[in-house]
Amino acid sequence: MQWETVIGLEIHAQLSTRSKIFSGSATTFGAEPNTQASLVDLGMPGTLPVLNAEAVRMACKFGLAIDAEIAPSNVFARKNYFYPDLPKGYQTSQMDHPIVGKGFLDITLEDGTQKRIGITRAHLEEDAGKSLHEDFHGMSGIDLNRAGTPLLEIVSEPDIRSAKEAVAYVKAIHALVRYLGICDGNMAEGSLRCDCNVSVRPKGQAEFGTRAEIKNVNSFRFIEKAINHEVQRQIELIEDGGKVVQETRLYDPNKDQTRSMRSKEEANDYRYFPCPDLLPVVIEQSFLDEMRASLPELPVQKRERFEAQFGLSAYDATVLAASRELADYFEAVNTVCGDAKLAANWVMGELSSLLNKDNLDIEQSPVSAEQLGGMILRIKDNTISGKIAKMVFEALAAGEGASADEVIEKKGLKQVTDSGAIESMLDEVLAANAEQVEQYRASDEAKRGKMFGFFVGQAMKASKGKANPGQVNELLKKKLEG
Amino acid sequence: MHQLTLAEIARGLADKRFSSVELTTALLARIAQLDPQLNSFITVTEEQALAQARAADARRAAGEDGALLGAPIAHKDLFCTKDVLTSCGSKILTGFKAPYDATVVEKLATAGSVSLGKLNMDEFAMGSANESSHYGPVKNPWDLTRVPGGSSGGSAAAVAARLIPAATGTDTGGSIRQPAALTNLTGLKPTYGRVSRWGMIAYASSLDQGGPLARTAEDCALILQAIAGFDAKDSTCVDQPVDDYLATLGQPLNGLRIGLPKEYFGAGLDARIGEKVMAVVEELKKLGATVKQISLPNMQHAIPAYYVIAPAEASSNLSRFDGVRFGYRCENPQNLEDLYKRSRAEGFGAEVKRRIMVGTYALSAGYYDAYYLKAQKIRRLIKNDFVRAFEEVDLILGPTTPNLAWKLGEKNDDPVAAYLEDIYTITANLAGVPGLSMPAGFVDGLPVGVQLLGNYFQEARLLNVAHQYQQVSDWHTQAPSGF
Numbered sequence: 001m002q003w004e005t006v007i008g009l010e011i012h013a014q015l016s017t018r019s020k021i022f023s024g025s026a027t028t029f030g031a032e033p034n035t036q037a038s039l040v041d042l043g044m045p046g047t048l049p050v051l052n053a054e055a056v057r058m059a060c061k062f063g064l065a066i067d068a069e070i071a072p073s074n075v076f077a078r079k080n081y082f083y084p085d086l087p088k089g090y091q092t093s094q095m096d097h098p099i100v101g102k103g104f105l106d107i108t109l110e111d112g113t114q115k116r117i118g119i120t121r122a123h124l125e126e127d128a129g130k131s132l133h134e135d136f137h138g139m140s141g142i143d144l145n146r147a148g149t150p151l152l153e154i155v156s157e158p159d160i161r162s163a164k165e166a167v168a169y170v171k172a173i174h175a176l177v178r179y180l181g182i183c184d185g186n187m188a189e190g191s192l193r194c195d196c197n198v199s200v201r202p203k204g205q206a207e208f209g210t211r212a213e214i215k216n217v218n219s220f221r222f223i224e225k226a227i228n229h230e231v232q233r234q235i236e237l238i239e240d241g242g243k244v245v246q247e248t249r250l251y252d253p254n255k256d257q258t259r260s261m262r263s264k265e266e267a268n269d270y271r272y273f274p275c276p277d278l279l280p281v282v283i284e285q286s287f288l289d290e291m292r293a294s295l296p297e298l299p300v301q302k303r304e305r306f307e308a309q310f311g312l313s314a315y316d317a318t319v320l321a322a323s324r325e326l327a328d329y330f331e332a333v334n335t336v337c338g339d340a341k342l343a344a345n346w347v348m349g350e351l352s353s354l355l356n357k358d359n360l361d362i363e364q365s366p367v368s369a370e371q372l373g374g375m376i377l378r379i380k381d382n383t384i385s386g387k388i389a390k391m392v393f394e395a396l397a398a399g400e401g402a403s404a405d406e407v408i409e410k411k412g413l414k415q416v417t418d419s420g421a422i423e424s425m426l427d428e429v430l431a432a433n434a435e436q437v438e439q440y441r442a443s444d445e446a447k448r449g450k451m452f453g454f455f456v457g458q459a460m461k462a463s464k465g466k467a468n469p470g471q472v473n474e475l476l477k478k479k480l481e482g
Numbered sequence: 483m484h485q486l487t488l489a490e491i492a493r494g495l496a497d498k499r500f501s502s503v504e505l506t507t508a509l510l511a512r513i514a515q516l517d518p519q520l521n522s523f524i525t526v527t528e529e530q531a532l533a534q535a536r537a538a539d540a541r542r543a544a545g546e547d548g549a550l551l552g553a554p555i556a557h558k559d560l561f562c563t564k565d566v567l568t569s570c571g572s573k574i575l576t577g578f579k580a581p582y583d584a585t586v587v588e589k590l591a592t593a594g595s596v597s598l599g600k601l602n603m604d605e606f607a608m609g610s611a612n613e614s615s616h617y618g619p620v621k622n623p624w625d626l627t628r629v630p631g632g633s634s635g636g637s638a639a640a641v642a643a644r645l646i647p648a649a650t651g652t653d654t655g656g657s658i659r660q661p662a663a664l665t666n667l668t669g670l671k672p673t674y675g676r677v678s679r680w681g682m683i684a685y686a687s688s689l690d691q692g693g694p695l696a697r698t699a700e701d702c703a704l705i706l707q708a709i710a711g712f713d714a715k716d717s718t719c720v721d722q723p724v725d726d727y728l729a730t731l732g733q734p735l736n737g738l739r740i741g742l743p744k745e746y747f748g749a750g751l752d753a754r755i756g757e758k759v760m761a762v763v764e765e766l767k768k769l770g771a772t773v774k775q776i777s778l779p780n781m782q783h784a785i786p787a788y789y790v791i792a793p794a795e796a797s798s799n800l801s802r803f804d805g806v807r808f809g810y811r812c813e814n815p816q817n818l819e820d821l822y823k824r825s826r827a828e829g830f831g832a833e834v835k836r837r838i839m840v841g842t843y844a845l846s847a848g849y850y851d852a853y854y855l856k857a858q859k860i861r862r863l864i865k866n867d868f869v870r871a872f873e874e875v876d877l878i879l880g881p882t883t884p885n886l887a888w889k890l891g892e893k894n895d896d897p898v899a900a901y902l903e904d905i906y907t908i909t910a911n912l913a914g915v916p917g918l919s920m921p922a923g924f925v926d927g928l929p930v931g932v933q934l935l936g937n938y939f940q941e942a943r944l945l946n947v948a949h950q951y952q953q954v955s956d957w958h959t960q961a962p963s964g965f
Contacts, residue, residue: 039582043802045575046562046584046681048716078798080845082822089801142806271845273854276687276795278717 001239002203005231006211007160010195011173013152013183014127015058021126021150022049022092029189033132033143041129041148043087048277051076055150056281058182059099059124060291062152065176065298066119068103073282076124076275081268084142085129093153095272098123099281100152105176106300107168108318117169118157125151152182158197158208163227167220170194175299175322187218194223198230199244209234210244214251214258226251230258302327310340319348325362329369336373339380346372350393367396375404387465388413417468419475425467426475429458440480455480483508484644485961488701491647492549495542502542502552506535506596509554513598513645516965519626522640524559524617525567526599534596541594549704549728551594557650558637559600560607561587561692562681570683571605571615571633574803574829576810584681585716586650586692586709593708598646602636605831606800607657607685609633610903611893614833619890622665623962624928628887631661633685637695638665643965648696648705652682654689655788656882656907659919662695663882663931666921668948668958669695670702671907673939674914675720677706678713684799686792687718689911698958699920699948703727706941725942731949736770738947739875745781746880746906758923758930759881762951766879769950776871776878780863781909785901787864788908790844790857796834797841803829836897865913872937877947881906882919882931910935918944921957929957 020027023040040047063070075097078090100122106114127149132141154173160166174192177183184191199211214230217223229251234244248267249258297305299321306317306327320330326347333343351372355365375392378384384392384404392407401407408414416422430437433455440451459472483505486494494500510528517523531554538552557563560570562580569575583591591597604614612620612635622630623643630639634651638661641649651658653671662669670693677692684690694705707728712721740763747756763773805811805825812828815821830838844853871878884905893900910917915935922932936944952958 042807044562044581044808045568045570045578045683045802046560046580046582046679048680048718050715050717080798080801082801082804084804084806084818087802087807089804090798269847271798271842271847271850273794273798273845273850276718277684 003200003231003235004203004205005161005163005227006158006199006201006208007162007166007227008158008197009156009160009166009169010197011154011170012193012195013154013173013177014191015055015150015152015182016184017052017054017058017150019052020148021052021055021124023148025148027149031145033141033145035145037129037144037147041087041144043089049092049275051278051281052150055124056099056283057291058150058180059122059152060283060288061180061182061295062122062154062177063100063103064288064292064295065180066100066103066105068119068122069101070283070288071097071099071101073097073280074099075280076278077272078275079270079272081270083128084140085131085144085147087129087144087147091126091128092275092278093125094123097280099283105169105172107165107172108303108314109168110164110315112314114314115165117159120155120157122152122154125153127151163224163231166196166227167224170220170223171322172299179296179298179324181296187220190218193218196223196227196230198227198234200231200234200238210246212244212246212258213248215248215261217251222251222253225253225256226258229256233258296324310334310344312340312344316344316348320344323362329362329365332369333373333376336370337376337380339376342376342379343373346376346393350390354397366399367393371396371403378404378408382415382417382468384408384413384415385465385469387460388415413466415468416463416466417471419471422463422467422471422475425462426459426472426479429455429462430479433458437480452476452480484512486647487698488550488553488647488696488704489698491553492704495552496547502535502538502554502596503532505552506531506554506598509598509646516643517640517645520621520623520639520643521618522602522620522636522643522645523556523599524569524571524602524636527566527597530566531596531598534591538594538596546594548594550590550708552596553594553648554596554598554646555590555648555650555705556598556601556637556640556646557587558603558634558652560603560652560683561650562683563587563597563600566600568600568683569617570607571603571617572830572834573616574810574826575808576829578809580681582681585678585713587681589709589711590650590705595708601634601640601649604633604635604657605834606683606796607633607652607654607690608796608833608837610656610660610900611888611890612636612661613890613894614831616831621890622887623965624665625887627889628928629664629890631664631883631887633657634661634669634695638662638667638669641665641667641695641697642962644961648694648701650692650705650709651695652685652690652692653907653911653917654685654691654792655904655911658693658695659882659907659917659931659933660903662919663933664887664929666929666957666960666962667695667697668699668702668918668920668952669693670706670918670941670944671910671916672706672710672941673720673916674911675718676710676916676939676941678711678716678719680713680715684795686795687799688795689788689792691911699918699945699952700728700731702918703731703945703949706945710941722939725939727942727945730942730946733946733950734770735766735947735950738766738771738877740766740771740773741776741871741875741878742773743776743778743781743871743878743880745778750902750905751881751884752886752925754925755881755884755886755930758925759879759932762922762932763879765951765954766947769954774875776875778864778867778871778878778909780860780867781905783860784864784908784912785905787857787860788904788912789840789901790853791861791912793837793841794844794854795841797838797845800830800834800838805829833897861912864909868909868913868915868935868937876937876943878935880933882933883907886925886928886930906933914938916941916944918948920948920951921955923957924960
């Protein structure tokens with residue numbers, strides 16, 4: 001049978017406010033346990049929450065960026081359950097009246113096509129603390145530094161049809177929240193976490209299958225693997241005559257499998273009700289207008305502009321627009337060299353693999369946009385060939401010169417364009433390969449084509465790559481045919 | 483000295499007739515001597531009180547003045563007080579010394595008042611008799627075999643017995659007004675949002691409001707003046723200027739329009755109480771008030787609505803008492819669930835457990851709409867009743883309680899009978915309007931209270947009317963024998 005996968009994602013984005021959502025404590029990651037927990041965060045009797053306006057601003061920005069309705073009045077509710085790292089015995093969240101309503105996000109698939117993913121809602125809530133189960137001699141430790149950190153929970157429609165689409169969607173959300181400056185997107189530190197609701201159904205069937213929710217998947221790679229694994233598990237289960245049960249599962253990246261955490265029957269009744277300690281949040285139009293005016297150019301707009309203005313492919317434009325910093329870098333390179341396609345190729349090619357290899361962010365690039373742009377200028381004016389450029393680039397990365405010009409000068413990499421010099425070099429090459437020249441001249445057109453490359457290779461080798469490839473081709477042809 | 487009201491103490495201190503230390507010492511001795519009969523204090527903070535009194539005397543010697551500078555008071559034991567046990571009358575807060583002061587506590591301390599300690603109360607303010615306290619029941623100084631009312635029963639008993647001139651209390655469904663009525667005091671529940679709830683351990687957050695219990699309206703005005711006002715730490719606290727409550731006490735009552743809701747004088751009311759209340763109405767007419775009958779038609783739904791909303795909020799508010807971070811923890815917990823279950827089972831008393839269960843049920847999936855949402859709708863109707871009523875009258879007047887103080891233990895087996903005692907007070911909490919109870923006389927030697935309900939933020943008007951009545955009556959000056 002042909003199966004179709006249906007996926008809906010819940011993404012928790014930690015908002016990068018300086019203080020917590022309902023208290024004045026700092027939100028810095030990695031501080032000593034319980035040093036960033038105030039009376040409110042500790043759930044001390046008699047303490048009360050006061051909403052952080054910055055968190056509301058950030059949620060509104062997100063809502064505007066996904067073309068969502070922003071509720072004129074939104075309400076915080078209590079989600080009641082007991083857990084040691086939940087100090088009050090309830091999480092302050094939003095239920096019936098979330099701040100951000102229905103919106104959408106367009107994602108670009110690998111083949112360059114666009115797909116619109118619906119976003120059901122996004123709501124504000126507080127994070128819980130952490131339970132620490134190591135090193136406490138049979139006891140558990142509680143760290144409440146994270147308790148009260150503002151989260152924006154972004155809930156998608158079940159519009160996603162594959163693990164790859166899911167990853168593209170999470171990447172698009174990741175790019176968006178970073179563009180907006182509302183979340184640092186650091187998945188390793190848990191700033192962006194993802195719950196995946198996965199089900200399968202026979203292709204063509206209208207109703208959804210029973211879903212399982214995979215909790216807290218925290219990297220793009222794991223999202224793809226966890227979903228693929230879960231889809232496989234469900235299909236095998238059904239094909240073996242079994243039934244998928246609605247449950248919460250955990251993905252174990254070490255074993256690459258998901259396992260059951262709790263079933264629907266074991267699920268808590270959270271007894272949501274409006275939090276009586278907080279008033280409804282009223283959002284005025286003037287506030288929204290102010291937020292809208294403060295929005296930066298967003299990934300989708302930037303991607304469209306890159307396509308229109310620079311003639312980039314949809315795929316290239318998407319990759320370059322994926323992060324604000326990468327896009328800014330690309331544009332800076334382009335400003336210097338005036339060749340968007342070359343700039344795009346170098347940024348997405350050599351530069352990206354260099355950064356990947358050393359695990360660096362674009363902001364930490366050892367080659368500045370100024371340097372890369374300057375180097376591309378030298379390719380364009382034939383000072384160096386593309387091949388030599390790679391050497392120049394490596395030298396720049398290694399700090400062997402302040403600019404491409406300096407590296408070219410110091411290493412003597414300037415391309416040879418003097419026809420006389422090239423001709424005498426070619427004469428030497430042909431003399432050294434007299435036998436091959438004989439064969440070439442005896443061959444038909446088809447064979448000659450193949451053999452020509454050999455002579456080009458020899459010539460470039462002899463010139464240490466510095467001879468202008470165009471001239472080499474032209475003169476070589478003349479000499480061989482001649 | 484213990485017979486002095488706050489206003490008289492202020493004059494005595496200003497005239498240097500006595501010092502705060504002298505007054506405080508005398509009252510501490512009185513507490514030590516008499517409170518064993520009443521059980522109104524959970525904690526007496528003798529050393530801190532004397533230190534505060536010395537500091538107040540020093541401030542006064544340095545030229546400072548202030549109505550509360552050096553005045554002794556005490557706090558209901560649900561106001562957090564730094565480094566002092568804050569028990570909420572519950573075993574579950576065993577050993578809990580709050581790491582901070584409630585805003586009310588802080589404001590009164592800043593005004594220079596001297597806190598003598600923490601007052602007994604129904605556990606987590608749940609009760610109308612002060613019998614649910616882990617620290618034992620409080621007795622009514624007017625008859626030691628009877629209850630003082632609740633939940634601010636310790637506050638009421640201590641002030642009525644002249645152990646202190648005034649105390650703080652809280653009122654979620656009548657917990658200031660009802661004990662004030664049963665002990666011959668004046669007690670005020672301010673408009674919801676007038677007084678900060680920061681540091682006031684929550685029972686039902688949308689209904690709780692702190693306020694004073696004292697012997698006169700003037701003394702209530704003195705305390706309210708100090709504690710009212712906006713507090714950025716409480717999102718439900720209203721940012722609105724605070725009236726000068728003392729300045730308007732002397733205003734004549736000419737033209738005051740009083741409404742008598744017919745629902746407050748129907749079946750269930752002890753007729754003798756009704757007579758006392760009507761006698762107060764006659765006096766107010768003589769002072770210039772006009773009277774008309776009005777209707778608050780949704781009052782009959784108030785108790786069921788209250789006993790859904792308050793327990794629902796309480797069931798969530800009390801989740802933090804889990805034995806993990808503070809207060810009581812069971813012995814040798816076997817695992818997490820055991821720790822939760824036994825700490826809470828052993829730490830909470832029967833009435834608290836009853837309300838947690840009722841509230842949990844009301845919020846449960848499948849019942850939320852039928853209970854919680856419906857109760858919220860009733861709440862809106864009750865609020866509308868008041869809004870309509872205040873279009874035609876300035877003040878609503880009626881009995882504070884349907885019955886006199888009852889015998890200790892009398893209603894222990896019938897929680898619903900006890901809940902019905904709140905019938906006249908609960909509506910003000912559901913609507914958020916201010917209410918005041920003041921002495922209206924005695925029946926069989928037991929005090930009767932009359933209740934005044936005002937429009938939002940009309941505390942000054944309530945205090946004015948009560949003060950004017952107290953200028954022509956002397957019920958409030960009578961002390962229980964033996965105290």
